Amino acid sequence: MPTETHVHDPLAWLDEASAERRAAGLHRELAPRVAGAPGEGRGAIDLSSNDYLGLGAHPEVIAGAVDAARRWGTGSTGSRLVTGTTEEHAALERELAAFVGASSGLVFSSGYTANIGAVTALAGRGALIVSDAGSHASLVDACRLSRARVAVAPHGDVDAVERALAVRAEDRALVITDSVFSADGDLAPLRALHGACRRRGAVLLVDEAHGLGVRGEGGRGLVHELGLAGASDVVVTATLSKSLGGQGGVVLADPRVREHLIDVARSFIFDTGLAPASAGSARAALAVLRREPGRAAAVLDRAHELARICGGARPESAVVSLVLGGPQRAVDAARWCAVRGLRVGCFRPPSVPAGTSRLRLTARADLTDEDMAIARDVLGAVAEGAAA
Template identity: 40%
Template sequence: MAERTDLRQRIAAQRAEREARALLRTRRTVLRRDGMRCEVQDGNGTPRWLTNFCGNDYLGLAQQFAVAAALQDASSRMGTGAAASHLVCGHHAAHEALEREVAEWLEVPAALLFGNGYLANLAVVQSLLGDNDVCVQDRLNHASLVDAARLSGCRLRRYPHADAEGALRQLRASPGGAAMLATDGVFSMDGDVAPLRELSLAARMQKALLYVDDAHGIGVLGPDGRGSVAEAGLDLRAAPLRLATLGKALGGYGAMVVGDAELVRHLAETARPYIYTTALPPAQAAATLAAVKLARREAWRREKLAALVARFRADAQRHGLELMPSDTPIQPVLCGGNATALAMSASLERDGFWVAAIRPPTVPEGRARLRVTLSAAHTDADVDALVDALAVARNRVGAAADSHVA
């Protein structure tokens, strides 16, 4: 009989390996927020104020007065929790109103509210696919889509990033059963947009359902902020289901699966992550409803955000920083090695900026980066100061490396 593995020894060995590869991760505690300024507690318990350039509050709605007021008012009337799952007694009028508003905004027949985007992606893939089916995915898809396919029991096939012909080849190589082609709309670590028109054609040719996780596109891209699917001009037949996250551009929490009414109804009746979990607090739904109305009405937020993105890219290129091709609020600055990314992030923090270092397995080996994210709540001066600090960080790290080699 084989000897039993000591779990604690395995954990210790894995942590030692992560430490050797500069892959340890630590939490930072936010004590207070004031716009894009955060008072952050470091590992030694010392607080300091930093300008945040690593969050996902793209439209600056997370602290908007009307949104916070809606949360306070609804919680005073409805309490702090839904008390049950949607199908028991936890589906409140605030949930219903939010689903209707989002469906109207995104011009789809139906919307279904989930606790978060991870749950929603698990629900979609597990409720629609099974053992004899296939899910074809972009190699850089969010982890929740990959996990969803693995947990569903279907065959998972990956294609090279943003390669519609590769997606078509994978679909053709997996005959029989049902097929889904799943992709991020905006890729969360690269900031680029999926070739949705070409992918929709590949899906149609192979009778596959196209599912788009538009977590980072909703509110930011497309006419009236309706996301990457709307920007690509796809109708409901081309993209029958998509994910709209409520915790990024809308500044709240939760997610919606929106699209074809029959498919959405099937999710409500069969998806385990929907059936077997407590509904989102109704007060949070009321706050998000206020945020959606602002996102629809206040186009200036998207216009300002686009201007800040253009300003950042122009300034960064003048300083010779290595950017990736992205016109979205996600602006990765490539660093290469894990230690370099960490050192540059630490340099930025010394200068008053919070920009997270992103390392494998979140990104491929050798592609560590600083993931800069912009918000309509930033100012031109914030962006200019960040770019200057990025150039200083690159020079500091380069000088330190040269000194070490010498």
């Protein structure tokens, strides 16, 4: 039997890969947050999270989670098809669908699994998927898992999408896109995409992860804003972890789509259901948003202020990017901001293209004037090169 010193280390390649990432400025570390509501021991103004409406620590939302946990326990105890569906899940699906103008909803354990489930179940062998080049990683992974033929269209290029649909040999086709793209915060041309789908007999799948709670009347999303809500050939996915401040995902679509997903979507069938506490918190967050629709407009107002500070164009969503170039410069700038009381996002490849590493800033409805004054001082200095 060989001694330990002569055994080949099958994980030695990880050391080399790690060294390469560090040299390229692409090493990542986890940074645990300190417990407490914003301003209570956290030590930094949050411009990095996706809690756009400021509902993650809202007393009513926390109470919704606690109440559901007390009634149903801490976990769902099984898959949705066995013991993992409670009355809380069913009520959440009805309420979310009604809010965005959809016919039905199906809740998943995350936005990621919702996208995986919807794309793989609606496509598959013998189908074509046309995906925007800027689609979220969960949609990209769903394309790879679907076994469909995938055509990637240049970002926002409706003509390229229509050409791909027009020359296809497949009977079924699915066009997928984010509504609001997570890195730049720009909007997809949904009306034009839907027109192309109608002309070419395709289904449009829209990920509203960054649109729900921010765009549309009272935060009902970009699909609703553009008059596409409830269309049978439009499937909407969303996450509960951004504007609704919790965790989970949902597919909002024609009831036939819902029935199909329950029967065949593997990330629904074989996954443990969303914890009842998360369903309860999402319902409570949705109730707050219905009662206080002005939160959605407040997000955009703060985003506009952040863009002015950074010298950027007027944003169309909660996302504001301060592009700095190389990854190490972005990392250094993020650390510089943190020391000065501002927590910002740092996006580097593969999240963004090479040469466009950036501070990714997210506006929130509950940012105060004092918060914005500090952001103005710190980000203004970064924009002028003080953190270089």
